[in-house]
Amino acid sequence: MKKLHLTFTNSEGKAHKLIPTVAAEDLTEAQVKAAMQQFTELNLFEKDGLGLYQEATSAKYVETIETILF
Helix, strand or coil: CEEEEEEEECCCCCEEEECCCCCCCCCCHHHHHHHHHHHHHHCCCEECCEECCCEEEEEEEEECCCCCCC
């Protein structure tokens, strides 16, 4: 199973990750960049006065391989 890991910087310049529960496994770089840019423009999320998703930094798929023993 692949999971999409999106990394943003907050208003202090620190990394903040967003891992959607459900995401398509075949998104292109352009699609992800565009969606992340739109997400940053919304300015919806804030914690203790700091904007959490201010700039899109990186995106990657992380694939987990499970080996069933029994």
